[in-house]
Amino acid sequence: MNAQKQTRPGHNARDAERVDVVAVTGLTKRYGRRTVVDGVDLHLARGSITGLIGPNGAGKTTIMAMLLGLVRPTSGRGTVLGHDLSRPGDYLSRVGALIEGPAFFGNLSGRDNLHYFARLGGHNRGVIPEVLELVGLQGREGDPYRSYSLGMKQRLGIGAALLGDPELVVLDEPTNGVDPAGMRDIRAMVRRIAAQGRTVLISSHLLAELEHVCDRVVVLDQGGLRYSGALQDLPGSRAEVILLRGLDTSDNDALGRMLSGRGLAVERRADGFAVEVGRGDPAQLAGELSRCAIEDGVRLVELHHQRQSLEDRVLDLVGTGTRS
Amino acid sequence: MKNTFTAEWIRLSAKRTWLIAIPLTIVYSAILTVVMIDQAPPRAAGGVSLQALGQSGGATLAVRAAVSFTSVLILALFVGMSAGSFTRGTWRASLLQQPRRVVLAAGTFAARIAVGAVVVAVLFLAGIVTAYAMAPGKGIDTGAWLDLASWRMAAEDYLRTMCFVVGWGVFGTMIGTVTRSVPIGLGAGIVWAGPLENILGDRLSFGGQWFPGLLLRYVVAPETAVVTGITLVLRLALYAVVALVLVAVLLQRRDVTS
Structure with missing residues (x-):
């Protein structure tokens, strides 16, 4: 496997099992000759929000289903909440999940479901009003589930995942079919869930969505692991830059002179300059450039930090991502 | 299992369910009882006759015999409920709350049978009321309908009917679990329980001796039985064990995917 894995210093399987909510290695699922998940290692630190990313058919849902005991791994071992992966009955009472879409009884109301x-x-039913409020369904909880919009169904699915006050929340494509406002609501909800100290594993093919909520990502392609680590460390093919543009031609000329005299990697662009951030802190570099421009009397109309989007960086890793 | 039973019982026994099920059961029972009594011959070696109706146990005789016509309905209900839980995804969602699959299936099945027991009780009550209403017009003496033997026979008829319901329930659940598809399960179940069992069973002595649907019919219509007593019990028990083991193995071993 040509995974660009990132591991913490001193991190080994034993350490991972002690500190990680999920610590599995070599997770594999085969259906006949078809390998759906191929030797994936997955470590989720307590309290983290981890995005499971990959094109359709990458194995995201299958990995989640294996963690939830719905699908039996062909091979692989590890622990979830300190219990052996092969005994999901021992840990699932501490896990909440929404997988493969919400599934409820259409004739029952959201509350009755x-x-x-x-x-x-066997959960405390006293938390239901609180859960309904958290997922924003108060006022509609008495309506039949079949009358709910897709976004409301997804939110009820998240609500059901929270019933047992879980330590680990697994959400499979929670924004599927949801409108932009609904996506924003679900994003905020996921942040609230994590803020309560829960560990969240969330999958989506809408990468911009994950970029807003995750602090770690696991990138999959064709069942294999391509990257696992911090979101900001996900490698990209294009450099991170600070873009600058002067008010007019004379300002741009002065800006060019200013930048070239400072030994920075500068690219001249049609409407300004791009300064590579390199290994430094982009905010610090932007501040420094702003200060220099003021000292040199350069009038800036643009100064901002540009980095490759998560989508671009993931596509660099997995290709076009059109398989399904 | 208690949690699973309670959850399913409360789901199924919603007010709306009873508002639909009870009137339908009453009408269904009344129609079947009217037809059975109206068509009853004056005398017969076994089964429903005006003579048998006038004896102890006559009040529940017609409705118990009529239950044998409900086999396809019971089968369809259980196939629909079990296969539907796979197609709707509620089986998957339920497993996330109760990961012990056999416990989940057993508790759910028990709750469905419990609801069935209430419906059968209503079926019997409606049948008895209808039989009382029809008796004077058909010249049936109801004097023996409330004696001790009648109560004992009513209890036996009820238990026989519940055995019939449980048997078809197990059969329907097995078909639903194997096919995991409502249309395929219903198609397979109805074709087997309807034409195949009845046509082949009537023509093949093997069928009459061994077909599960016919064996279950013998429980509620013993006058038609080719197999009786302990042999009938053992054969039905054998089918039940095979079906339950098959369901348990499939539920345990299969991956749960959409």
């Missing part, structure tokens, strides 16, 4: 699943799991 939550009561049903709370009873099933």
Whole structure:
């Protein structure tokens, strides 16, 4: 596997099992000759929000289903919340999940559906009003589930995942079919869930969505791991730059002279300059450039930090991502 | 299992369910009882006759015999409920709350049977009321309908009917679990329980001896039985064990995917 894995210094399997909510290695799932997940290592630190990224068919849902005991791994070992992966019954009471879309009884109301699943799991039903408020369904909780919009169904699915006060929340494509306002709501909801100290594993093919909520990402392609680590460390093919533009031609000329005299990697562009950030702190560099421009009397109309989007960086890793 | 049973019981016993199920059961029972009594011959070696109706146990005789016509309905309900839980994804969602698959399936099935027990009780009550209403017009003596033997026979008829419901319930759940598709499950179940069992069973002595649907019919219509007593019990138990083991193995071993 040509994964560009990032591991923490001193990180080994034993350490991972002690500190990580999820610590699995070599997770593999085959259906006949078809390998859907191929030797994936996954470590989720407590309290982290980890995005599971990859094109359709990358194996995201299958990995989640294996963690949730719905799909039996062909091989691989590890722990979830300190319990062996092969015994999901031991840890699932501490895990909440929405996987492969919300599934409820259409004739029951949202509230009655939550009561049903709370009873099933032996959870405290007193939390249901709080859960309904958290997912923004108060006022509509008495309506039949079949009358809900897709966004409301997704939110009820997230609500059901939170019933047992879980330590680990697994959300599979929670923004699927949701409008932009609904996506924003779900993003905020995920942040609130994580702020309560829960560990969140979330998958989506809408990478811009994940960029807003995740602090770590796991990139998959064709069942294999391509990257695992901090979001900001995800490698990109294009350099991170500070873009600058002067008010007019004379300002741009002065800006060019100013930048070239400072030994920076500068690229002249049609409407200004791009200064490579390199290994430094982009905010510090931008501040420094702003100060220099003021000292040199250069009038700037643009100064901003530009980095490759998560989408661009993921596509660099996995190609066009059109497989399904 | 208690949590699973309670959750499913409360889901199924919603007010709306009873508002639909109870009137339908009453009408269904009344129609079947009217037809059975109206068509009853004066005398017969077994089964429903005006003579048998006038004896102890006559009040529940017609409705118990009529239950044998409900096999396809019970089968369809259980196929629909079990296969539907796979197609709707509620089986997957339920497993996230109760990961012990056999416990989940057993508790759910038990709750469905419990709801069935209430419906059968209503079926019997409606049948008895209808039989009382029809008796004078058909010259049936109801004097023995409330004696001790009648209560004992009513209890036996109820248990026989519940055995019939559980049997078809197990059969329907097995088909639903194997096919995981409502249309395919219903198609396979109805074709087997309807034409195949009845046509082949009537023509093949093997069929009459061994077909599960016919064996279940013998429970509620013993006058038609080719197999009786302990042999009938053992054969039905054998089918039940095979079906339950098959369901348990499939549920345990299969991956749950959409």
